[in-house]
């Protein structure tokens with residue numbers, strides 16, 4: 404059979420936003436062969452016989468966006484019980500709808516950190532095989548929590564060093580790419596106290612040891628400072644939420660170069676959604692000041708030099724899958740410049756996931772995940788929703 408070789412792509416862009424050097428270069432051509440960016444040079448006169456040419460000379464290009472904290476279900480308008488009553492086929496179709504939405508928004512990579520089962524792992528495989536359309540997924544499967552811990556309804560309860568070791572190994576065997584552990588109470592589980600740490604340092608350390616041995620990173624849900632300090636002592640790779648984190652927590656994260664995934668938009672939704680929460684059968688265990696406390700904590704983290712990776716907690720109760728822009732705007736409001744806010748959803752996110760050598764910025768040798776924007780996002784972050792085209796792995800998937 405005749406083999407057809409794809410022509411390299413010659414993508415002309417008006418402005419290239421470099422999230423590493425924090426610069427904008429005008430009038431650039433990206434040469435993409437198969438999945439990879441092989442050259443970046445000033446716009447020339449490419450031979451149409453040799454290249455497939457795209458003209459975006461009036462547009463801006465940013466790297467494909469990455470959301471590091473997603474749940475691959477939709478509980479925005481549905482209770483967990485209603486979700487559990489869906490058939491597997493219905494769940495797959497709902498997931499597919501969510502994933503399509505991500506590509507529409509220029510999100511080409513997501514990390515799923517807690518699934519009611521292992522649907523996210525299976526869907527990740529289906530996408531990798533080309534059976535389904537969607538962003539690339541780094542999947543955790545279900546999270547690990549203590550008996551009766553936060554999110555126990557959709558996590559694996561395991562107590563003690565031997566049990567957590569066993570469950571971590573089982574998750575790795577099942578195909579998890581990352582381990583998610585619940586290290587404190589939260590605000591969406593009945594009778595949970597978000598300020599109380601869950602799991603001992605010894606248990607957390609065992610999970611980290613097993614995950615790291617298999618080359619996996621560990622993401623730890625932690626609301627208060629004690630939980631953050633435990634997570635740091637155990638050597639986790641990212642701390643999720645940090646809602647009530649004080650100075651000591653922020654300092655420890657900065658000193659140990661551990662990423663913080665704020666999920667501000669989720670806690671903001673929770674803080675203002677008491678009525679809707681009741682309709683969905685959720686009893687919120689939080690102070691009314693939840694969101695304000697969270698904002699202060701993230702401002703403090705930024706002041707101490709903690710590196711943020713963008714995550715929205717989309718899919719968790721009350722939060723939809725179209726909120727990344729709101730999350731970035733909140734980082735901006737907390738003190739990050741637009742370019743640094745954009746970095747949280749690109750290069751920082753890629754580094755947090757351990758894929759920064761291939762993803763997260765537009766550089767020679769990296770995968771061509773690109774978003775073509777109509778406007779300059781450094782003038783207004785809202786521009787990331789004004790999308791002209793999206794490339795995933797060198798292929799144009801939206802235009």
Ligand SMILES: [Zn+2]
Nearest residue numbers: 472517716719
């Ligand atoms: Zn979450």
